[in-house]
Amino acid sequence: MMESKFKVGDVVNLIDNPSMYYVVIESILIDNGIFRRYRYEVSNIRTDDTFVYDESSLEFQYHDVGWEYYLNESVRNGLPAWRGKLYNLFACYLDFNYKNGIFDSSEVKERENDTIPVQFMEHIIKKHSVYGMINRVLGNRCTTESAVKIRELFKLSLEDIVEIRRSMLSELDDINATGADRRYHNKYKNSDLFKDNEWDILLQIDKLDVVKGVHVDHYPATMTNLHIMEAIKEAYESAHKEGAIEIGRDRDLRTGENITEVKGHQKYVGRSVTHDISICFLYSRDMNLITTAYPTSDYIDYNAKKH
Structure with a gap:
């Protein structure tokens, strides 16, 4: 199984622009049946704007436990409220x-x-x-x-x-x-x-x-x-x-x-x-x-x- 280089809560910066710092929100595995690769949805720490970058564009800085908890727990993992009643x-x-x-x-x-x-x-x-x-x-x-x-x-x-x-x-x-x-x-x-x-x-x-x-x-x-x-x-x-x-x-x-x-x-x-x-x-x-x-x-x- 192909492993993700970054995980939710990692703080990264752009290799081409080291002053731009982001926190990883999601790892995205793209599989088109021919090749598999990761992209990452990240949020700008200062502005909260979100972007998606290839793995090769990012460099790891450190892991932030606080961000990891907030993104994984506080926001309910992006799941909407349950819809519909139970049925047999x-x-x-x-x-x-x-x-x-x-x-x-x-x-x-x-x-x-x-x-x-x-x-x-x-x-x-x-x-x-x-x-x-x-x-x-x-x-x-x-x-x-x-x-x-x-x-x-x-x-x-x-x-x-x-x-x-x-x-x-x-x-x-x-x-x-x-x-x-x-x-x-x-x-x-x-x-x-x-x-x-x-x-x-x-x-x-x-x-x-x-x-x-x-x-x-x-x-x-x-x-x-x-x-x-x-x-x-x-x-x-x-x-x-x-x-x-x-x-x-x-x-x-x-x-x-x-x-x-x-x-x-x-x-x-x-x-x-x-x-x-x-x-x-x-x-x-x-x-x-x-x-x-x-x-x-x-x-x-x-x-x-x-x-």
């Missing part, structure tokens, strides 16, 4: 039970300008919820390579793994259908969501959920869709920046259009106190929304959740 993604489909991928157009329109529109929340749930993990790893018919590995490990027939998949998804549907007020609200005190052998199988499913060589992080099984959005909102409200702004390409899931970024996207990390979980999320400055959000921990020890 599954309730946005025309058919809750089968989740056929067809959304109720009125639900989509109502949340189109939320911090997390429906299409982006669907991406988060499909990739980072246990519900999505089970579907991705086992497939619809439990005939994937990973499903075969699990069958061999636990000495299961095809009928067995199909029934286990159905049973686990049914339980997850059940807790999502009733929202956040059911007995599963406290995710650390649940022994009855799945059977013991299902928890063991879930742990193996988790280990096998690898996309492009990278393990996918998942929210705890007993967090409903509503819990996940609640946790993301709490993380959003306590977030700090991680790394530089990146400018490249993105996709607007609301329209399906590819976007050549101008303002870029920023990685943040925040904490949900209610659900005792840290969450990483990406915020698109061009679309003004969260594009993805996932827990920062390694894979979850599902066996530990039984006790």
